[in-house]
Amino acid sequence: MTDTGRTATAEHRAYRRVVDDVEARIASGELRPGDRLPSERELVDRYGIARSSVREALRVLESLELVRSAPRDPRGPLVLPITSAPIRRSLGLLTSSRTISLPQLVQLRMVIDASTNLMAALRRTPEHLVALERNMARMRGLLHHSYAEFGRADLEFHEILADAAGHELVRLYGEAVREAVLELIQQTILDADDQEAHKLRSIRHHTAVFDAISAGDGRAASRLARESLYQYYADHVGDEDREIMAALVSECGGRVDP
Amino acid sequence: MTDTGRTATAEHRAYRRVVDDVEARIASGELRPGDRLPSERELVDRYGIARSSVREALRVLESLELVRSAPRDPRGPLVLPITSAPIRRSLGLLTSSRTISLPQLVQLRMVIDASTNLMAALRRTPEHLVALERNMARMRGLLHHSYAEFGRADLEFHEILADAAGHELVRLYGEAVREAVLELIQQTILDADDQEAHKLRSIRHHTAVFDAISAGDGRAASRLARESLYQYYADHVGDEDREIMAALVSECGGRVDP
DNA sequence: GAGTCGCTGCTGGTCTGACCAGATCGGCGG
DNA sequence: CCGCCGATCTGGTCAGACCAGCAGCGACTC
Numbered sequence: 256m257t258d259t260g261r262t263a264t265a266e267h268r269a270y271r272r273v274v275d276d277v278e279a280r281i282a283s284g285e286l287r288p289g290d291r292l293p294s295e296r297e298l299v300d301r302y303g304i305a306r307s308s309v310r311e312a313l314r315v316l317e318s319l320e321l322v323r324s325a326p327r328d329p330r331g332p333l334v335l336p337i338t339s340a341p342i343r344r345s346l347g348l349l350t351s352s353r354t355i356s357l358p359q360l361v362q363l364r365m366v367i368d369a370s371t372n373l374m375a376a377l378r379r380t381p382e383h384l385v386a387l388e389r390n391m392a393r394m395r396g397l398l399h400h401s402y403a404e405f406g407r408a409d410l411e412f413h414e415i416l417a418d419a420a421g422h423e424l425v426r427l428y429g430e431a432v433r434e435a436v437l438e439l440i441q442q443t444i445l446d447a448d449d450q451e452a453h454k455l456r457s458i459r460h461h462t463a464v465f466d467a468i469s470a471g472d473g474r475a476a477s478r479l480a481r482e483s484l485y486q487y488y489a490d491h492v493g494d495e496d497r498e499i500m501a502a503l504v505s506e507c508g509g510r511v512d513p
Numbered sequence: 514m515t516d517t518g519r520t521a522t523a524e525h526r527a528y529r530r531v532v533d534d535v536e537a538r539i540a541s542g543e544l545r546p547g548d549r550l551p552s553e554r555e556l557v558d559r560y561g562i563a564r565s566s567v568r569e570a571l572r573v574l575e576s577l578e579l580v581r582s583a584p585r586d587p588r589g590p591l592v593l594p595i596t597s598a599p600i601r602r603s604l605g606l607l608t609s610s611r612t613i614s615l616p617q618l619v620q621l622r623m624v625i626d627a628s629t630n631l632m633a634a635l636r637r638t639p640e641h642l643v644a645l646e647r648n649m650a651r652m653r654g655l656l657h658h659s660y661a662e663f664g665r666a667d668l669e670f671h672e673i674l675a676d677a678a679g680h681e682l683v684r685l686y687g688e689a690v691r692e693a694v695l696e697l698i699q700q701t702i703l704d705a706d707d708q709e710a711h712k713l714r715s716i717r718h719h720t721a722v723f724d725a726i727s728a729g730d731g732r733a734a735s736r737l738a739r740e741s742l743y744q745y746y747a748d749h750v751g752d753e754d755r756e757i758m759a760a761l762v763s764e765c766g767g768r769v770d771p
Numbered sequence: 772g773a774g775t776c777g778c779t780g781c782t783g784g785t786c787t788g789a790c791c792a793g794a795t796c797g798g799c800g801g
Numbered sequence: 802c803c804g805c806c807g808a809t810c811t812g813g814t815c816a817g818a819c820c821a822g823c824a825g826c827g828a829c830t831c
Contacts, residue, residue, distance in 0.1 A: 268784075269784075269786095270572065274576075278606070281606070281610065282606055282609045282610050284610065294810085294811065294812085295811080295812065296810095296811085296812095304785080305785060305786045305787070306786085306787090307565050307568070307785070307786070307787090308784085308785070308786085310565070310569060310813085311568060311569055311572040312572075314528065314569040314572055314573050315572050315573060315575075315576040317573075318532075318573040318576050318577060319576065319602075319606075321606075324811095324812065325811090325812080326792085326793075326812045326813065327792075327795090327810085327811045327812060327813095328794085329794075329795070329810060329811055330811095331811085332812095337606065337607055337610050339607070341599070341603045342600055342603045342604065342607075344577075345597070345599045345600045346600065348536075348539075348540060348577075348595060349595060349600070351540045352539075352540060352542075352595045354597075354681075355597075355681060355682060359680055359681060359682050359683075360682065362628075362680065362683075363628075363680075363682050363683055363686070366624055366625070366627075366628045366683075369624075369764070370621075370624045370761065373757075373760055373761065373764055374757055374760075377756065377757060377760060378757075422617055422620065422621075423613060423617065424607070424608065424613050424617050424618065424621050424690075425617075425620075425621055428621070432682075473760050474760075474763070474764055477764050498635065499632055499635060499636075499680075502631055502632075502635060502732075503628065503631065505732070506627070506628075506631055506732055506735050506765050507764050507765050507766070508766055526813075527813075527814070527815095552782065552783085553782080553783065554781095554782085554783095562814080562815085563814060563815040563816070564815085564816090564817095565813095565814070565815070565816095566813085566814070566815085568783090568784085571783095582782095582783065583782090583783080584782075584783045584784065584821085584822080584823095585781085585782045585783060585784095585821075585823055585824095586782065586783075586823090587782055587783095587823075587824070588782090589782085590783095
C-alpha cells in the first residue's frame with residue numbers, strides 16, 4: 256500500500272508539519288542560530304514524509320529567512336539569526352503596491368527613531384561616540400557623491416545609534432522602517448535639485464544629535480529626531496498626515512517651524 | 514539528454530525564476546488580486562522546469578501570502594490581495610523568540626501605545642467611542658473572572674484604539690508587541706494576589722484614556738499610555754530598564770510617581 | 772424530452788526513485 | 802609520509818506515478 260494522496264486541505268498539508276514544528280522550536284529557543292537541521296533525507300525519516308514535501312518545507316523556511324541550506328553541505332540546513340529582512344521584504348511589497356504610504360512610514364519612523372535616540376543617549380559608550388564621529392566624517396566626504404551612497408551612510412548613522420540604544424527589538428523594527436523609507440524616498444524626492452541642501456541638512460542634523468547624545472540629553476536627542484523628520488517630509492505629505500506629524504513633534508515638547 | 518542537476522548555487526535556483534517572475538508581475542500590477550496563475554502542469558511547460566520546482570515556488574509564494582492554491586481547483590492558483598499578514602507573522606516570531614526580554618517589550622509598547630493613543634485622539638470617529646465604551650462595560654463585568662479572559666478584553670480595548678488611529682503599520686507593530694507582552698505577563702506577574710487591584714487599575718486607566726481621546730487631547734492620551742505602563746511594570750524590571758522607562762515617560766512631559 | 776448515472780479528464784497533494792555536481796573522508800599505492 | 806582515487810555523503814533537479822475529488826459530457830432510463 257502506498258499511503259499517498261490522502262485528502263489534505265488547509266493545514267493538513269504534509270510540509271506544514273515540518274514548517275510549524277521548526278518554527279515553533281526556533282521561537283521557543285530550542286533551535287538557536289548556528290544550529291543545524293538534519294539533512295533532507297534524515298528529515299524524510301523523521302517526519303515520515305517524502306523528500307519533495309521536506310523540500311517544500313525548507314523552501315518556505317528559507318523564504319522566512321529562518322534557515323538556509325547550502326548545496327553539498329553535509330552539516331545540513333543552517334538556522335539563521337532572526338533578522339528584520341523578511342519584514343523589510345514584505346514592507347517593500349506593501350509600499351510598492353501602495354498599500355502602505357510614505358507618510359505612514361515616516362510617522363512610524365519618527366516614533367522609533369526618537370526612542371532610539373533617547374535610549375542611545377542613556378546607554379552609549381565612548382566607542383559608540385567614536386563610531387558616530389567616524390561616520391559623520393565619511394558623510395561629509397560624500398557630499399558630492401551619489402545620493403544612493405550618501406543615503407547608505409545616513410542609514411549607517413542610525414544603525415550605530417540603534418546599536419548604542421541596546422534595544423534589539425527597536426533596532427530591528429527601526430531597520431525595517433528606515434530602509435523602506437529610504438527606498439521610497441529615492442523614487443519620490445530624488446528629483447529635487449536641492450539635493451546638496453538636503454545633504455547639508457542631514458549632516459547638521461546628525462551633528463546636533465551627536466551633541467545631544469554625547470551630552471546624555473535623551474529628551475533633546477529624541478526631539479531632534481522628530482523635528483528633523485518633520486522638516487524633511489512635511490512638504491511631501493497631505494494635510495491630514497502633516498497634522499499627525501506635527502502632533503508627534505509636539506508630543507515630546509518639540510516645535511514645528513512655521 | 515536529461516539536463517538535470519546543474520550547478521545551482523544561490524539565485525540560480527530553478528524555483529526562484531518562478532517566484533521572482535510572479536512577484537515582479539504582482540508588484541507591477543500586471544497580476545491583480547483575483548487573477549489566476551496557470552495550473553502547475555502548465556507552469557511546468559511555461560518555465561521548462563519540473564513540477565517539484567514549480568511546487569516549491571508556489572509554496573514560497575503562498576508563504577508570502579501572494580497566492581493561494583486550492584486542491585482540485587481547475588482555475589489554478591489564486592492571486593491574493595496584498596496584506597500585512599506576513600509582516601505580522603514575522604513580527605510575532607521576532608518578539609516571541611525568547612531573545613527579547615519583558616522590559617524591552619514593555620518599553621517598545623510604551624512608545625507604540627503612546628503613538629496609537631495620540632493618533633486615535635485626532636482621528637477617532639463617534640463609532641470608535643461607542644466601541645470603546647462597550648468594551649469598558651465588558652471589562653467591568655469581567656472583574657471577577659479569570660485573568661486570561663480579562664486580558665483578552667484589555668487587548669481588545671487597545672485594538673479598537675489602533676483601529677481608531679487609522680495607521681496600519683502602527684496597528685501591526687502594536688498588535689505584535691501587545692500580544693507578546695500579555696503572553697509573557699501571564700507567566701510572570703500572574704501569581705500576584707492583588708489581581709483585582711490590577712484589574713481595577715486597568716479599568717481606571719482605560720477610562721482616563723477614553724476621556725482624553727473623546728476630548729481630542731492627543732498629548733494627554735499619549736502621556737497616559739506611558740505613565741500607566743510604567744506604573745504597571747516598573748517594579749518588575751531591573752534598575753537600568755526602569756531608568757529607560759522613566760525616560761520614556763518624561764520624554765513626553767509625563768511624571769513618574771514617587 | 773428531461774433527469775440521472777457514470778465515465779473521462781482535469782486539478783492539486785504526495786510519493787518513489789533516479790541522476791548530477793561537488794564536497795568529504797578513508798584507504799591504497801607510491 | 803604524502804598524494805591520489807573512489808565510496809559516500811549532500812542538496813538540486815527531474816520524470817513518472819498514484820490518489821482524491823470536482824466538472825463536463827454523453828449515454829441510458831423514465
